[in-house]
Amino acid sequence: MEFFDNYKKLFSATFLLFVGLTILVAILPAFRNEKNNAPLPNAVPLSEDAVKGKAVYIANGCVACHTQQVRIVDMDKTWGPRPSIAADYADMHRTDFWRNTATLMGTERTGPDLTNIGNRQPSLEWNLVHLYNPRIVVKESVMPAYPWMFTLKTNPGKDDVVVNVPAEYLKGKSGKVVATKQALHLVAYLQSLKQAPLPDGRPAPEFLYKREVKALPAADGTIPALDGAALYAVNCQSCHQANGEGLQGAFPSLKGSKIVLDDNPEAMVDIILHGYNGREKEGFPPMPAIGTDNNLSAEEIAAIMNHERTSWGNSAKEVTPAQIKEIIEALKSDVK
Amino acid sequence: MKRKNRLKLIRGLFLSAGLFSSYALYAQSEAKRAYYFTDLNGVLLFLFVLVFFLLAGIWYLKIKIREMVKMNRRLKNRNNETDFDKYMKDLSSDQIEAYLKYSKQDDASSAESSNGGNNTALKSGIVFLLLSLSSLGLFAQDRSGGKGSVLGETGIIITIFLLIIPIGAGIVFMIFKVLKLINQKKNQLNLIRAEELAQHLSHSPDADTRRDLIKRKEALDFKLTHSELSGNLPAEDKKGLITSITTDSGLPVVTQKKKAIKRPNVDPRLAKLVLWYIGCATFWLLFGTTVGEYVGIKFVAPDADHLSWLSFGRLRPVHTNAVFWGWASLGMLGLAYYVVPRVSNRELVSFKMGWYSLWLINAAVLLGSISLMAGINNAGGEYREYIWPIMLLFGIGLVLTLINFLKTIARRTTKEIYISNWYIVAALIFGLVISLVAYIPWWQDGLGETIVQGYYMHMGVGMWFMMMTLGLVYYYLPQQLNRPIYSYSLGILAYWTQILFYTLIGTHHFVFSSIPWWLQTVAIVGSVGMVIPVVAGSTNFILTFKGGWHKISDSYTLPFYLVGIIFYFTGSLQGTAEAFRSTNLMWHFTDFTVAHSHLTMYGIITFFVWAGVYTIIPRLSGKEAPQITVGAHFWFALIGLLFYTVPLMYGSTLKGLMWMEGKPFLDSVVFSAPYWLWRAVGGSLMWISHIFFVYNVYKMIGGKAIVDVKEAAFEKLAQTSAGTH
Structure with missing residues (x-):
């Protein structure tokens, strides 16, 4: 066929077909989504520390193991009271000149989902100990340890946040473990991760694929x-x-x-x-x-x-x- | 007769396909109702496969029986005289001699032979068997359909499997028994015929027959003198056709495979460029997989180190990006730089641009790896971790290559553009389009980022890596088999359908997330559509092998192609299976995805690139790798890949089910440990195979050939003669 033997026509057709489909399934939906979604009125914008913490989260590639999306399926109920909606991400913009927007939704759940971690685990102390070495508090954890976000001081000052690390995790070193700004920012970010309630009592979308309730009354009526x-x-x-x-x-x-x-x-x-x-x-x-x-x-x-x-x-x-x-x-x- | 059988076979296939498709429909409607349904798919599939094989077995038996019945009928209604004539014409020399001797004695004895009768018993026996078999098949279906959610229990699954094992064994046993019975019956009939023939032979032949037989015997006894063609003179190689004769080959450790044939007239400038591309790619493979191996070990030993630059979250993208942009991309481009000018029958337009492109891509991967380890990345999207200034280098590299290729194609001396060049140039265009879409910021606020991310990462895999690799296979596979591609049209069909469907499927990585529901559905539909290009492509490749299968055992490159083709089919269709909403429930977010990406990026892309490398380097450099290390490379890689992926898929499925049951998350982490260990073992084997690969590439490019005694001697002679003058 003449068409196939003309490289200009052949590759132009290929290019146009691909670009046309790209516009339909990627660019237009992205634009539309941006236009049609606004942040929830109840959503709290990230504090200054939390913004810095998000940068720490991004730099260390936490997204490789932690998702930030509660899918609209029953099994995800563990991670948040309602499914995530587009508005939850609407306030996220380009990080800076060098870096893209970070929704951090993730595609792997090697560790727990963090959409609502600020509600599920708000304790500063726990988060810091866990960050120093997750196995101090969760023996079976395979999460990396982040001891480089802490320093050892013999006489911590008044403003220093001291972390109670068991001696065996100090590997023979002495002194008090003090959290650096990096660690505190990261925890501030984690603490800020909370699912905002929907406005004016609007019902959240229902979770799909409901699990069959196992706790059926037994024959004698007791639950x-x-x-x-x-x-x-x-x-x-x-x-x-x-x-x-x-x-x-x-x-x-x-x-x-x-x-x-x-x-x-x-x-x-x-x-x-x-x-x-x-x-x-x-x-x-x-x-x-x-x-x-x-x-x-x-x-x-x-x-x-x-x-x-x-x-x-x-x-x-x-x-x-x-x-x-x-x-x-x-x-x-x-x-x- | 044969055609008829084939028709039947096709009918049977349609029937079973219908069976499968109705099963799929059933599965979908069921998924909404019963939450536990998804975990039945595996068991059901197994049962259906079993039923399928049963049907195939029954079909085979039926054909056999029909053959028997026909034979019987022929035996009954045969025309004795012509029948015997057939045998008489087919007698061997010894038999003729015996017959002629025997008939002289001429003692006639008669024997009655009875025929037929008990074949009805055989028939009815087989009918019974068929009935019992088919009812068994029905039973299997009923059972799997009826029990519903209870089937999800592990205990029940194990029980069913335990039940199936003896039943299956029994069926196989029965098939063998029936076949034996048929054979026996055949022999019985043959014996009867033999008896009749003997009786016929007991009468002495008439004069004509006797003359014919004697003539026939003379003909059969004819022998060549073995010197008809050669004459009686001693052999001499006047044209110098025979070289390097080895009479003492020693005891080989591995089978000797065919040597690569050196290609004439390869421009040394092109050879150098291609070798550099492949050399750099090899370095990135070793680097990238060393990182990958270490990252895999960290699942088993999370406290292996406490350095920020080596922490898991930073190293993981270093691994993925190095093997993507460093290894696979450079490897493919190197192979493409050979293909494009070759099939255009024209020299590459600009070598300079080729070299720029090489250094730009290398610089991108080097800088990218360092920046990722330093904690500078593009905010999280997979394979989009390099920040834009770094990816820009890569992009410029692609632009230069694209221009170079397009110009070369424009100046081609062939009329047609060979299909390889379609795929290769398309891949470059798509690679550039997706990079631009992904790195241009305007449409990426909020969820826009995720929509683009889904599009980008999957187009990267399918429209850059897969597209270009397919183009390479369309050249290198026919070249290695020394036969044209089976169907050019199938290649064209696969090309357009790949573009049509693959472009749609990006967002299937975000099923059930908050991106628009319709977009997710489009992605799922596109994933199903992918069956068309995948089946077209893999059928095309497999049929190109037709009549050339024996070449595989003679070649050390073809096994790599074959593995690539097999994974192209299975790995890609696995992707389709993963895209459904029901399977997403179970597999999404687990390591199943990781196993899948290794099956495809490693099983397909990497194996094909290896195949191309082993094909092309010996033709460029004239040196070959030792066969034993090529073999070691192949087997370590293949076995390692299976050790890596199979346990991971199994463990991840069970992990997904635990999540669905609402078990505590930590339980699923503890549960995964042994599968992560298996992954580390498989990963180590893969890594060892890469050491062999690096050694092989070194041997092919830089290795010193063994000193040739004759050449060295003449060199010396030349030196001494120069000295004396």
Whole structure:
């Protein structure tokens, strides 16, 4: 065919077909998306520190293992209360003259998704220890350690943020571990990663591919209890550890804890729901309001509590979801 | 008869295809209802494959039986006289002698032979067998369809597999039994015929037959003197056709394969350019995969080092970009620099531009690797990690090459533009278009970045690497097989459909994300459309082998092509399978993607580039690599790739299922450890194979040839004679 023997016509046709399709599936959708989406009114713009932290996050290629997108599927519910929407990314612009926009959505989830990590794990102390070496707090973690974001000082100053690192991780060196600006910025960025609520009570899109509810009533009508150990692993274990003993000087032990063993579960429910800062004098950082942040239900809280009250040699009376519900209601009216 | 069978075969294929497609429909409608359905696909697929093989077995048996029935019928209605004539004409010399001797004695004894009868029993037996087989197939289908979500349980899957093993073994056993039975029956019939023939032969032949037979015997006894052509003079090679005769070859460790034939009239300037491209590419392969190997080890030993420049997040893009832009791109371009002028039948227009292009791309990869390790990157998109000033160098390199190639093609002396050049030039155009789209900032605020990212990274793989590699294969494979490509038209079909469908599929890396739903759907549809170019391309390559399969065992390059073709088919179709929404649930975000990209970028692109390298360097330099290290390279690479990918795919599937069940994330990390270890083992084997490759390239380019005694002697002679004068 003459057409195929004329290199100008052949390659022009090839070029035009490709460019035409490119415009349809890449350029126009990108423009449209930019035009039709505005940031959510409730979204908090990144602070100055967080912006610097995002740069640290980008420079170290964290996106290789951490996604920042809650997909619209049920299995992603763990990572955020609602699916991510285009508006969540609308406020992201070109980083600078040299670098592109960073949505950091990622394509690999070797580590957990971080869309909502600011709510899920807000503790500064935990994040710093974890950054120094993740295996201090999560034994099984394969995340790289970032000790170069910390310095060793024999006499840390007043403004220095000291990180409580167990001696075995210092590899024979002495001194106090102090977080550098880099580490603090990075944690500031992580703490700022929170899913903004949708405006004026608009309902979030529903998650698809719902999992079949396993907890069907048994033949005798009783509802089987939730798996407290699994819930503990997801919500509590990173600080209090699998053996319940916490981390000396950083996170308190639940084994033999007065509050956990108390027959009256009120204080324990309060701490789980609203956090705790009663033991700062002993060097323990404040506990975040895990129950509220992670939207734990009364049933889930009961299951976690029962796991904590009956494991690691603890033997306190088990609680019922109904009891917890009552306490939650009472606490609500107290706050009011 | 044969054509009829073929028709039937085609009908059977359509039937089974129908079976598969109906299965696919069923799977989709089911996916919405039952959450657990996706994890059934594997089991169901296995069952369907089993049923398919069963049907194929049944079909085979049916053909055999028909043959039997026909034979029986012929036996019954045969015309005895002509039948025996056939045998009489076919007697061997000894048989004729025996017959003639025997008939002289002429003692007639008669024997009654009875024939037929029990073949009905055989028939009914086989019908029963068929029925039981087909009902078994139905049973398998029913069971898999009916049980629904329970099938997702590992225990049930194991049970089903355990059940299938004996059933399958039983079916195979039965097929063998039936075949044996058929053979027995055939022998029985033959014996009956033999008896009849013996009876016929017991009467002495008439005079005519006797004369014929004697004549035939004389003909059969004819022998050549073995000197009809040569005459009786001693042999002499007057034209000097025979050279380098070795009578003592020693005990070979590996089989001797064919040597490459030195190509005449390769411009030494072109040879030098191509060799430099390949040499640089080889360096980047070793560098890139050393980094990759180390990164893989970090999954097993995360505290291997605590240096910022060597931390995982920084090294990973160093690995991917070095093997992409350094190894694969330079390797392909080097091979293309040979192909384009060759098939245009014209010298390359500008060698200078070729060299500039080489140094620009090398500079881009070098600077890019350093900057990534220093923590300077373009904000996260895969394969878009180099910042724009660095990628600009790469882009200029491509522009220079494109202009060079286009000018060469414009001045070609052939009328047609050979298909290789279509693909190669198209790849360069596309490579430039996607780089521009990806690095121009105007449309990349917010999610725009992600939409462009999906487009860019997948076009990079498919429209740059795959497109150019296909172009190379369209030249090098026919060259190595010494036969033309099977179908030029299929190549053209694959070309246009590749552009049409591949361009659409980018966003299938972001299924279920917040990019527009319709765009995701377009990407999924495009991924299915990719079946057309992939099947067209791989069929074309495989059929080019037709009649030349024996060449594979004689060649050390063809195995690389074959592996590339196999992975082109399987790896690409795996990509289609991964694109569906249901499979995305299970596989997305896991290491399945990593396994897939290694199956394709390594199994397809890298194997094809290796094939091209082993094809072309000996023709340019006149030196070959030792066969034993080429073999070691091939097998380490192939086995390593399988060790790397298969456990990773298996582990990732189970990991995805754990996520879907809502197991704690940390459990899935702990669960992955053994599969990561397997990956490190496979990666190490691959890395070892690259050491062999580097050695081979060195031997082919820079290695000193072994001193030739004769040449050295004459050189010495020349020196001494020069000295005396």
